[in-house]
Amino acid sequence: MRQNCAIKNSYITFKKYLKYKMHISHxxxxxxxxxxxxxxxxxxxxxxxxxxxxxxxxxxxxLDLISGIGVSNVGHRHPDVLKAIYEQLDKHMHLLVYGEFVxxxxxxxxxxxxxxxxxxxxxxxxxxxxxxxxxxxxxxxAVEGAMKLAKRFTGRSEFISCFNAYHGAxxxxxxxxxxxxxxxxxxxxxxxxxxxxxxLITDLEKITSKTAAVIIEIVGGESGVRVPSQEYIIAxxxxxxxxxxxxxxxxxxxxxxxxxxxxxxxxxxxxxxxLLSAKGMGGxxxxxxxxxxxxxxxxxxxxxxxxxxxxxxGHPVSCAASLxxxxxxxxxxxxxxxxxxxxxxxxxxxxxxxxxxxxxGLMLAAEMESFDKLKQTIDLCIEKGVVxxxxxxxxxxxxxxxxxxxTEAQIREGxxxxxxxxxxx
Ligand SMILES: Cc1ncc(COP(=O)(O)O)c(C=O)c1O
Numbered sequence: 001m002r003q004n005c006a007i008k009n010s011y012i013t014f015k016k017y018l019k020y021k022m023h024i025s026h027x028x029x030x031x032x033x034x035x036x037x038x039x040x041x042x043x044x045x046x047x048x049x050x051x052x053x054x055x056x057x058x059x060x061x062x063l064d065l066i067s068g069i070g071v072s073n074v075g076h077r078h079p080d081v082l083k084a085i086y087e088q089l090d091k092h093m094h095l096l097v098y099g100e101f102v103x104x105x106x107x108x109x110x111x112x113x114x115x116x117x118x119x120x121x122x123x124x125x126x127x128x129x130x131x132x133x134x135x136x137x138x139x140x141x142a143v144e145g146a147m148k149l150a151k152r153f154t155g156r157s158e159f160i161s162c163f164n165a166y167h168g169a170x171x172x173x174x175x176x177x178x179x180x181x182x183x184x185x186x187x188x189x190x191x192x193x194x195x196x197x198x199x200l201i202t203d204l205e206k207i208t209s210k211t212a213a214v215i216i217e218i219v220g221g222e223s224g225v226r227v228p229s230q231e232y233i234i235a236x237x238x239x240x241x242x243x244x245x246x247x248x249x250x251x252x253x254x255x256x257x258x259x260x261x262x263x264x265x266x267x268x269x270x271x272x273x274x275l276l277s278a279k280g281m282g283g284x285x286x287x288x289x290x291x292x293x294x295x296x297x298x299x300x301x302x303x304x305x306x307x308x309x310x311x312x313x314g315h316p317v318s319c320a321a322s323l324x325x326x327x328x329x330x331x332x333x334x335x336x337x338x339x340x341x342x343x344x345x346x347x348x349x350x351x352x353x354x355x356x357x358x359x360x361g362l363m364l365a366a367e368m369e370s371f372d373k374l375k376q377t378i379d380l381c382i383e384k385g386v387v388x389x390x391x392x393x394x395x396x397x398x399x400x401x402x403x404x405x406x407t408e409a410q411i412r413e414g415x416x417x418x419x420x421x422x423x424x425x
Pocket of ligand 1: 138139140141143166167168169217221222250251252253278279
């Protein structure tokens with residue numbers, strides 16, 4: 001009996017040792033074999049995620065306040081999204097390059113997206129309703145496609161984007177970036193890009209009859225969540241229509257319910273010529289899209305034919321997941337509820353070390369005195385099981401963009417930890 005116990009104990013110890021070794025080696029392999037994007041990765045080892053929580057390989061539970069940067073809007077592994085994925089897996093995965101076969105999940109998603117865009121506005125697009133979807137694998141590919149579309153449709157080549165905006169990492173999208181520090185090392189990039197200040201009406205004069213398109217986020221994301229006035233956005237729409245420049249709204253971060261409406265532009269009584277989506281669109285799977293009216297989109301069919309193609313864009317499994325996420329967002333009223341949830345964050349995050357909490361819905365930024373204070377806060381929050389982050393072009397503000405399914409109790413739990421940490425720094 002005693003001998004059995006000893007064998008059992010040593011077996012358990014051995015298993016623990018193996019787990020420890022595996023743990024170490026995963027970490028080491030991460031640094032040795034995963035291309036690093038900075039010298040300071042978070043390097044958290046997450047084994048699984050469910051709802052608003054992620055679980056470390058050591059069993060530690062983390063409240064996710066950033067949704068993988070605006071991706072997990074319906075939460076991690078939403079059961080309806082999983083069901084849609086499993087059902088699609090049982091039918092088929094990739095069949096042929098984009099645009100050739102009639103694939104049910106793609107078609108259903110395109111129709112459902114068009115339905116979300118059947119919106120009346122007193123500041124409409126000159127080209128009618130957006131009802132045509134070109135699927136991509138990511139946000140940056142949606143930007144690239146939209147740029148090519150704008151060039152072909154207008155016959156112009158100048159683009160205008162905002163200072164401190166981020167639209168993606170590929171070279172066209174990078175050319176649009178409004179931060180020279182990000183672009184300098186990769187020049188030459190596209191030559192005809194001008195920047196304007198987000199929210200500044202007088203800068204709209206830079207949009208002229210030479211401009212192919214203005215690309216803008218209604219709520220500026222990586223600049224630290226900048227919310228413009230209604231007057232500005234309406235003036236922007238008018239200036240684009242007057243000059244014949246296309247208005248491309250980048251809703252890669254703000255779409256799919258994040259700001260309190262399915263699309264952020266709905267709150268501004270305007271309508272885009274081209275709309276971009278990705279991130280939260282996939283319910284955790286990779287997918288993006290650029291969308292326009294048939295009148296605009298049809299130019300991609302000719303001169304040359306097949307002038308914009310993709311192998312994996314609109315992958316059937318991603319489309320199924322995205323349709324699942326879209327239905328959850330609509331049926332569970334996630335967009336509307338995001339308004340009250342955002343207000344709750346604002347009312348709770350009151351502290352002398354936070355100068356401002358700005359944003360719309362659950363796309364929020366809490367501004368602090370300096371990057372050092374912010375970094376300390378983020379690190380300590382992670383130690384205490386709450387994951388937050390900062391922004392590419394605003395390093396004194398904390399990103400708060402939790403899954404939209406977050407409950408009032410979970411918001412209180414997250415804010416309590418943030419406030420406790422602020423007391424210690
Ligand atoms: C507003 C915006 N546009 C485009 C992109 C690029 O998307 P992706 O990383 O999927 O290429 C991002 C990514 O952060 C973004 O925030």
